[in-house]
Amino acid sequence: MSVGSLSAEEAVEVSVIYRDGAAYPLLQAVWWRGERFNVSTIDLVYPERDGATTFLCYFVSCDRTQFRVRLNTRRQIWLACTTTA
Secondary structure, three states: OOOOOEOOOEEEEEEEEOOOOOOOOEEEEEEEOOEEEEOOEEEEEEEEEEOOEEEEEEEEEEOOEEEEEEEEOOOOEEEEEEEOO
16 A cells, blocks of 8 residues: 555544454544544554654545544544645
C-alpha cells in the first residue's frame, strides 16, 4: 500500500473485536465525521512511540476510503485521518 498525503488527525469512535490469541484488536468499523465506514481490509498494523506514549497504528481500507487509525494507549483514545494516493 502506498500512502500519499494524510489529512489532519481527528478523534473517532471505532468498533473492534478482541480475539483470544490475536496480536492486536481487530478493527471492524470507524465512525468519522458522523459516518460509519466498515473496514474491508486491515492493510498494516504496527506500534509507534512518541515520548512515553505508545500508539498502535493501523492502515485500513473501507471500500474506496483508506484511513490511518491510531490508538493512543496512554489516553485510550482513537485518532484517524484519511489518506490520498
